[in-house]
Amino acid sequence: MSxxxxxxxxxxxxxxxxxxxxxxxxxxxxxxxxxLLFFLGVxxxxxxxxxxRGALGDAWGLSETIxxxxxxxxxxxxxxxxxxxxxxxxxxxxxxVMGALAAVAVVRYAFVDSAPVMFFxxxxxxxxxxxxxxxxxxxxxxxxxxxEIITTLMMNYIAILLTExxxxxxxxxxxxxxxxxxxxxxxxxxxxxxxxxxxxxxxILAIFLALLFRVLYRWTRWGxxxxxxGNNANAARYAGMDYMKNVLLAMFxxxxxxxxxxMIEVAGLQGRIQPGFSAGYGYTAIIVAWLARLNxxxxxxxxxxxxxxxxxxxxxxxxMRLPLAxxxxxxxxxxxxxxxxxxxxxxxxxPVGKGE
Amino acid sequence: xxxxxxxxxxxxxxxISKAFATVRANAGIDFDVRPGEVHTLLGENGxxxxxxMNILNGLYIPDSGTIRVKGENRRFSSPxxxxxxxxxxxxxxxxxxxxxxxxxxxxxxxxxxxAILPKKTVIKRIQDISTRYGLGVEPEARVxxxxxxxxxxxxxxxxxxRRAEILVLDEPTSVLTPQEVHHLFNTIRQMTAEGHGVxxxxxxxxxxxxISDRITILRKGEVVETLSGRxxxxxxxxxxxxxxKVVFAVDKTVxxxxxxxxxxxxxxxxxxxxxxxxxxxxxSIREGEILGIAxxxxxxxxELCEALSGLRPIQFGRVILMGVDMTGAxxxxxxxxxxxxxxxxxKGTGLVGSMNLRExxxxxxxxxxxxxxxxxxxxxxxxxxxxxxxxRFGVAxxxxxxxxxxxxxxxxxxxxxGRELSGTPRLIVAMQPTWGLDVGATEFVRDQLLRQRERGxxxxxxxxxxxxxxxxxxxxxxxxxxxIMGVVDDPRGVTEEELGLMMAGIPMSAAVRGExxx
Ligand SMILES: Nc1ncnc2c1ncn2[C@@H]1O[C@H](COP(=O)(O)OP(=O)(O)OP(=O)(O)O)[C@@H](O)[C@H]1O
Ligand SMILES: [Mg+2]
Numbered sequence: 001m002s003x004x005x006x007x008x009x010x011x012x013x014x015x016x017x018x019x020x021x022x023x024x025x026x027x028x029x030x031x032x033x034x035x036l037l038f039f040l041g042v043x044x045x046x047x048x049x050x051x052x053r054g055a056l057g058d059a060w061g062l063s064e065t066i067x068x069x070x071x072x073x074x075x076x077x078x079x080x081x082x083x084x085x086x087x088x089x090x091x092x093x094x095x096x097v098m099g100a101l102a103a104v105a106v107v108r109y110a111f112v113d114s115a116p117v118m119f120f121x122x123x124x125x126x127x128x129x130x131x132x133x134x135x136x137x138x139x140x141x142x143x144x145x146x147x148e149i150i151t152t153l154m155m156n157y158i159a160i161l162l163t164e165x166x167x168x169x170x171x172x173x174x175x176x177x178x179x180x181x182x183x184x185x186x187x188x189x190x191x192x193x194x195x196x197x198x199x200x201x202x203x204i205l206a207i208f209l210a211l212l213f214r215v216l217y218r219w220t221r222w223g224x225x226x227x228x229x230g231n232n233a234n235a236a237r238y239a240g241m242d243y244m245k246n247v248l249l250a251m252f253x254x255x256x257x258x259x260x261x262x263m264i265e266v267a268g269l270q271g272r273i274q275p276g277f278s279a280g281y282g283y284t285a286i287i288v289a290w291l292a293r294l295n296x297x298x299x300x301x302x303x304x305x306x307x308x309x310x311x312x313x314x315x316x317x318x319x320m321r322l323p324l325a326x327x328x329x330x331x332x333x334x335x336x337x338x339x340x341x342x343x344x345x346x347x348x349x350x351p352v353g354k355g356e
Numbered sequence: 357x358x359x360x361x362x363x364x365x366x367x368x369x370x371x372i373s374k375a376f377a378t379v380r381a382n383a384g385i386d387f388d389v390r391p392g393e394v395h396t397l398l399g400e401n402g403x404x405x406x407x408x409m410n411i412l413n414g415l416y417i418p419d420s421g422t423i424r425v426k427g428e429n430r431r432f433s434s435p436x437x438x439x440x441x442x443x444x445x446x447x448x449x450x451x452x453x454x455x456x457x458x459x460x461x462x463x464x465x466x467x468x469x470x471a472i473l474p475k476k477t478v479i480k481r482i483q484d485i486s487t488r489y490g491l492g493v494e495p496e497a498r499v500x501x502x503x504x505x506x507x508x509x510x511x512x513x514x515x516x517x518r519r520a521e522i523l524v525l526d527e528p529t530s531v532l533t534p535q536e537v538h539h540l541f542n543t544i545r546q547m548t549a550e551g552h553g554v555x556x557x558x559x560x561x562x563x564x565x566x567i568s569d570r571i572t573i574l575r576k577g578e579v580v581e582t583l584s585g586r587x588x589x590x591x592x593x594x595x596x597x598x599x600x601k602v603v604f605a606v607d608k609t610v611x612x613x614x615x616x617x618x619x620x621x622x623x624x625x626x627x628x629x630x631x632x633x634x635x636x637x638x639x640s641i642r643e644g645e646i647l648g649i650a651x652x653x654x655x656x657x658x659e660l661c662e663a664l665s666g667l668r669p670i671q672f673g674r675v676i677l678m679g680v681d682m683t684g685a686x687x688x689x690x691x692x693x694x695x696x697x698x699x700x701x702x703k704g705t706g707l708v709g710s711m712n713l714r715e716x717x718x719x720x721x722x723x724x725x726x727x728x729x730x731x732x733x734x735x736x737x738x739x740x741x742x743x744x745x746x747x748r749f750g751v752a753x754x755x756x757x758x759x760x761x762x763x764x765x766x767x768x769x770x771x772x773x774g775r776e777l778s779g780t781p782r783l784i785v786a787m788q789p790t791w792g793l794d795v796g797a798t799e800f801v802r803d804q805l806l807r808q809r810e811r812g813x814x815x816x817x818x819x820x821x822x823x824x825x826x827x828x829x830x831x832x833x834x835x836x837x838x839x840i841m842g843v844v845d846d847p848r849g850v851t852e853e854e855l856g857l858m859m860a861g862i863p864m865s866a867a868v869r870g871e872x873x874x
Binding site for chain 1: 415417433434666667686687688689690691692697699704705706707708709710711715718719720722723728731732733735
């Protein structure tokens with residue numbers, strides 16, 4: 001026993017730690033990042049101030065942060081739903097892309113001028129596209145126990161390549177001077193924005209869905225079934241809960257919400273799709289869901305934080321002239337510390353000598 | 357054994373206290389184990405036995421108090437520390453890696469060079485230990501292939517492999533058949549003869565009196581008394597433990613039987629490995645009747661119970677419930693038809709450890725009014741009924757919102773029994789319903805089963821405790837290799853020896869006649 005402290009298992013996690021751990025983690029990350037910045041020849045203080053200002057300091061930064069938080073929230077809720085029943089849908093990226101593609105298809109082929117009708121059609125199409133995309137993996141799992149991690153991941157590539165086929169091929173905008181992108185959406189297909197900002201009504205939808213999910217988990221039979229299956233599949237069977245049906249349904253709903261995230265991103269922000277339009281939201285959503293500990297309301301807040309991190313990083317690049325890689329290292333540090341902080345939920349450090 | 361009384365203790369716990377939030381699980385407990393003795397911990401459910409031993413094993417850190425091992429102060433922060441100091445514990449739920457072999461489990465997690473010894477050396481050592489202590493088990497077998505009794509032997513072996521001098525056995529016998537208990541006791545005696553110390557926890561007083569050198573009785577986290585294991589009576593122990601007199605006799609009224617509730621016709625079912633476990637089994641139970649199933653564990657009892665509650669597919673034959681053919685129906689339809697099932701495996705199947713008491717009550721009730729309306733749950737009604745069960749079944753818990761894994765083993769069992777035995781089930785399939793319960797609770801649960809019988813429920817009672825099935829059953833069937841060896845119409849008119857023969861696979865006609873002609 002030479003170490004000056006020892007690690008002990010915690011039986012339960014006191015409530016204050018739920019706040020102290022993330023805060024401490026971010027502080028640690030910023031400290032570690034300060035060292036990095038120092039060696040890059042930048043004043044850490046100035047860099048952090050710039051990041052903060054850029055992401056949250058003015059209306060523009062704030063709106064950019066929110067705009068990034070919207071798809072993160074939706075996709076985070078989507079994967080969180082499947083994680084709740086311990087089914088690993090890590091294909092939100094593909095489902096999101098399929099949702100966006102479905103929205104583009106609606107715009108191309110449904111000639112309606114009414115914005116509400118258009119919204120409705122895009123919404124349904126995106127939900128179906130994402131839902132069926134994930135539902136297929138769910139079906140394979142339910143029917144033949146095919147590992148959903150592999151299928152959902154592989155289907156991401158299929159979805160992305162399929163989309164690129166349309167972008168480069170039949171759906172390329174003839175007036176885009178050869179750039180690979182689809183035609184811009186007509187006004188009827190664009191979502192309303194709040195004030196003069198880029199924040200669109202997707203924000204309201206995201207918050208609404210988060211609250212809906214909270215109700216789902218807490219107050220509905222289906223939500224209860226999902227949680228029981230996730231906690232103890234044996235007991236769920238014993239209680240008469242149908243695993244196959246629930247896997248199918250959960251994967252469908254999960255994919256549908258991810259699909260809606262894609263449609264909202266296109267209709268609310270970009271107005272067209274081009275290669276790489278999703279910025280990996282479907283993957284980041286997995287981190288969001290975990291950091292939020294699968295809590296729907298927590299998902300909104302975590303998405304906002306991660307959105308701020310993304311925007312702040314952009315600012316750092318521009319203002320401080322830092323290379324993209326160093327910004328990503330900084331973002332990585334923060335995620336690393338937050339995830340590492342989870343350790344303290346289960347263990348505590350005790351100085352040796354106490355109690356002896 | 358008298359010489360050991362003077363020897364210095366192997367381990368000495370002084371003034372141990374431990375509280376969980378508002379629950380005082382241990383309050384100033386003194387406990388020691390001497391070389392060559394079996395020191396039994398006895399107490400009601402939730403008295404703090406497992407907590408005290410988990411502290412000794414480094415799983416919990418005490419709030420105060422000291423642990424001395426061979427006169428030296430120690431502080432354990434993990435079971436690894438404890439085993440390094442020579443203290444090994446076998447928990448009621450085993451901690452083996454199911455997919456690995458026995459010998460691989462032995463070296464799993466060993467520090468340093470011991471983990472990379474050649475396989476031959478490891479197996480040699482395993483064989484040495486198992487012959488010495490009578491812990492026969494195949495080193496190359498994979499753990500999931502072993503019976504519960506064999507897995508327990510592997511756990512004990514693992515501790516001896518790690519050179520444990522003090523072995524803590526937390527309710528080891530509740531999962532064993534009488535033969536296996538006998539076997540275990542021989543192992544324990546061999547260990548004490550070599551100077552090991554053993555801590556034994558059990559609710560079965562006959563066993564306690566058979567094996568203990570000393571007995572420490574706990575009540576509500578405090579030591580009531582430590583007494584010698586010789587010359588005590590069952591009644592005395594029970595009274596000290598519960599604080600009142602306990603009735604061991606079952607008071608059963610004669611009932612008029614009602615309609616047939618359950619009828620099976622040539623049921624066949626497979627076990628988890630796809631081998632026949634229930635063969636051509638026909639039985640029927642009527643309202644107000646308890647049909648006991650006696651048999652050695654692993655003879656198809658679990659598979660039968662699961663087949664009767666829709667959890668296991670039926671290969672051939674039919675299951676008829678109240679005149680309706682339920683063969684192949686989904687488990688929820690059995691639940692809706694009023695079939696209550698008390699599985700033997702409460703932690704893995706009957707309860708969700710990470711969920712709270714309300715949610716665990718809801719587990720079997722979420723589909724019906726007033727606990728849900730349409731797609732919505734009514735937690736208020738759930739909480740109301742959960743509270744009533746907690747009160748009626750005496751579940752000791754700090755509240756309805758705590759995860760059930762924080763309850764003591766017996767209190768988990770009470771909660772599950774409360775859920776299955778409240779309400780108005782038509783058929784109750786009960787497997788080992790009194791496993792892990794203290795004497796008071798056992799008395800209570802037997803009483804509840806009889807009340808359900810009086811109400812008109814049909815009950816299938818599976819138990820390895822012959823005394824229990826003989827006392828409670830109206831008729832008694834003996835199962836062997838998935839087949840019924842015979843049904844005894846008057847369980848009081850048959851001897852334990854006759855039952856024993858049937859349990860060994862001799863059909864009733866032969867067993868009963870054979871006995872008489874001897
Ligand atoms: N991890 C925990 N968190 C909160 N409370 C706990 C925890 N473990 C035990 N308790 C409480 O401490 C008390 C003592 O529990 P313990 O498991 O030691 O009882 P026991 O004597 O082993 O009972 P049983 O015979 O039922 O196994 C109980 O009231 C239980 O609810
Ligand atoms: Mg216990």
